[in-house]
Amino acid sequence: MTTSIYLAHLNPVTNSHIEIINDLKNQSDIVKVMPVIFLKDDKELNSRSFPFTFEIRKKMVESVFGDSVSISRNYAFHAPFSRYLPPFLSPLSWKLKSQILDGVEEDYFTYTGDKAEGYMLKIYRLNPKVGKRKQVSAASVKNKLYDAALGNDSNWKDDVPSQVAEIIEENWNIVEKFAKMEDYTKRVAGMKFPKDGWSK
Numbered sequence: 001m002t003t004s005i006y007l008a009h010l011n012p013v014t015n016s017h018i019e020i021i022n023d024l025k026n027q028s029d030i031v032k033v034m035p036v037i038f039l040k041d042d043k044e045l046n047s048r049s050f051p052f053t054f055e056i057r058k059k060m061v062e063s064v065f066g067d068s069v070s071i072s073r074n075y076a077f078h079a080p081f082s083r084y085l086p087p088f089l090s091p092l093s094w095k096l097k098s099q100i101l102d103g104v105e106e107d108y109f110t111y112t113g114d115k116a117e118g119y120m121l122k123i124y125r126l127n128p129k130v131g132k133r134k135q136v137s138a139a140s141v142k143n144k145l146y147d148a149a150l151g152n153d154s155n156w157k158d159d160v161p162s163q164v165a166e167i168i169e170e171n172w173n174i175v176e177k178f179a180k181m182e183d184y185t186k187r188v189a190g191m192k193f194p195k196d197g198w199s200k
Helices: 015-027 054-065 091-101 115-123 138-149 162-170 172-179
Strands: 003-008 030-035 037-040 076-078 108-112 128-130 185-188 191-194
Touching (some): 003 015, 015 054, 030 054, 115 128, 115 191
Parallel strands (some): 003 030, 003 108
Antiparallel strands (some): 185 191
């Protein structure tokens, strides 16, 4: 039995994410989707870059795949996030690897479309397969969502499955909230983290 582990933001789930998950279903017996979570005092941090909660993103994936894939909370960082660096030397980063592999049998691989993240996964011996970046990114869809919330023309619905579009519309207050906010995001070692919770 081969398990594929998809580590991603999925914020929001796009047509490209669906294509990737379908590919993983063809390559493995079990697909574990792990949307990244950033926690501070055990509460999820959301921001302009990470607007939708884990539960909403889980609902997005389930709306397309039902129970044919497994959705896990194990890709979770706990503030202060700076403690996960430097990679390889930080004990917390190895703890994160253990979280990701909890319940996973020996025959597995991880998937990412990001070369920098693929390099990190290789350091941690997480058997990465690095795919090509898809045409539609979650970042571009978020920008289109924020444009729509600010009253501008936007074709964001073309980039997400209809089921996901319905979930986004049900949670449109979140889009409106973050459309008016600045983006407080820190980029380190090829990854994005919320600035809130980066250090003590």
